[in-house]
Amino acid sequence: MTKIKNSKQYDLEDRTLEFAKNVRAFVKKLPRTVANIEDGKQLIKSSGSVGANYIEANEALSKKDFLMRIKISRKEAKESRYWLRLIDVQDVDLKGEQEYLIKESTELTNIFGSILQKSQ
Numbered sequence: 001m002t003k004i005k006n007s008k009q010y011d012l013e014d015r016t017l018e019f020a021k022n023v024r025a026f027v028k029k030l031p032r033t034v035a036n037i038e039d040g041k042q043l044i045k046s047s048g049s050v051g052a053n054y055i056e057a058n059e060a061l062s063k064k065d066f067l068m069r070i071k072i073s074r075k076e077a078k079e080s081r082y083w084l085r086l087i088d089v090q091d092v093d094l095k096g097e098q099e100y101l102i103k104e105s106t107e108l109t110n111i112f113g114s115i116l117q118k119s120q
Helices: 012-029 034-058 063-086 092-119
Strands: none
Touching (some): 012 092
């Protein structure tokens, strides 16, 4: 799993892409239970949507469109955190990855919240 560098220069598009890639790598390692398979599908969708909507926000045609896409990115980051918390992990190493991804989804949620506050 790639660790995110703490840098003011770090590009949020790259960070959201890394998040989605790390989620996919994590889901591949999960125990194959019915619940994990279904929750993993939801997690993959929401984690990818975080960055996709951020890219859309950067191409927005209006401020209203920009704000809506940022809100969706924030919502998808929150949803990713929910699915990450719900997934059943028993392996200690996977537990560490899960906690890292929960932390990252929380940070992304906060970043998008901050963008919203500064943009309104």
